Amino acid sequence: xxxxxxxxxxxxxxxxxxxxxxxxxxxxxxxxxxxxxxxxxxxxxxxxxxxxxxxxxxxxxxxxxxxxxxxxxxxxxxxxxxxxxxxxxxxxxxxxxxxxxxxxxxxxxxxxxxxxxxxxxxxxxxxxxxxxxxxxxxxxxxxxxxxxxxxxxxxxxxxxxxxxxxxxxxxxxxxxxxxxxxxxxxxxxxxxxxxxxxxxxxxxxxxxxx
Numbered sequence: 001x002x003x004x005x006x007x008x009x010x011x012x013x014x015x016x017x018x019x020x021x022x023x024x025x026x027x028x029x030x031x032x033x034x035x036x037x038x039x040x041x042x043x044x045x046x047x048x049x050x051x052x053x054x055x056x057x058x059x060x061x062x063x064x065x066x067x068x069x070x071x072x073x074x075x076x077x078x079x080x081x082x083x084x085x086x087x088x089x090x091x092x093x094x095x096x097x098x099x100x101x102x103x104x105x106x107x108x109x110x111x112x113x114x115x116x117x118x119x120x121x122x123x124x125x126x127x128x129x130x131x132x133x134x135x136x137x138x139x140x141x142x143x144x145x146x147x148x149x150x151x152x153x154x155x156x157x158x159x160x161x162x163x164x165x166x167x168x169x170x171x172x173x174x175x176x177x178x179x180x181x182x183x184x185x186x187x188x189x190x191x192x193x194x195x196x197x198x199x200x201x202x203x204x205x206x207x208x209x210x
Contacts, residue, residue: 062180063173064101067134067158070171071111073200077193080131080154081114088114088131093121093146095136095160102134127155134158135169143167154192165208170194174205181205 071088088111092099099120106116119130123142127133127150135146137160147168150157160173165185170192172183185208189196201207 059175059180060098060101061105063160064098064105066173066180066182067098067102067132068106068109068111068116070156070158070200071116071132073197074156074189075195075197076131076154086114087117088112089117089119089129090132090134091119091121091125091127091130092134093123093125093136093142094139095134098134098136127153130155132156132158135160137161143169151188152192154194156192156194157188170196176205183208186210 067090071090090102090106092102099118103118106118109116121133131154133146133150133155135143135157139146140161143159143161144167147157151168156171157169158171158173159169162174165172165183168185168188170185170189172185174181174183182204183206184196184201184204186196187208187210
């Protein structure tokens with residue numbers, strides 16, 4: 001319970017940062033913010049006791065929390081959802097520990113009023129019906145093929161490997177000074193008709209515009 005509370009506190013801090021930037025910059029969808037240097041202040045090590053004795057979440061928990069919230073700051077085209085009651089589907093390829101944590105974090109939550117469904121993907125599974133696709137580091141060899149299949153779809157792609165943005169990923173988790181950060185590439189998102197909020201751009205480590 002303490003460990004899950006720590007994750008929620010980390011996520012709350014992330015949302016407070018987003019709100020602060022929105023108030024200061026207008027927060028309109030599509031507004032460009034480049035090289036923002038705001039990140040999470042938790043260690044990337046596995047969950048454990050900090051120097052002052054508090055329980056800190058690990059990188060896997062932080063990434064799962066981010067994945068459960070990214071959808072609140074992205075606009076999908078109407079055709080991406082078949083109907084008003086359709087769930088918001090996050091697909092995960094690889095990353096067994098993360099998908100298990102994401103299922104816990106997302107339980108009972110909604111994105112833009114839609115209940116979150118987490119789908120564990122196998123190698124040959126199709127991408128139809130997904131709104132977010134996370135590709136784990138253990139799928140690095142398959143990354144170009146999967147991103148190629150995702151290209152042009154109304155599908156937010158998220159990765160965690162070095163320099164994947166050039167291959168077509170939209171959001172990539174990185175480690176910087178022991179912190180979980182993320183970079184954002186706008187061109188593949190725009191080609192997929194996705195609009196990323198300025199609030200999310202503002203807290204990215206780096207924003208690639210072209």
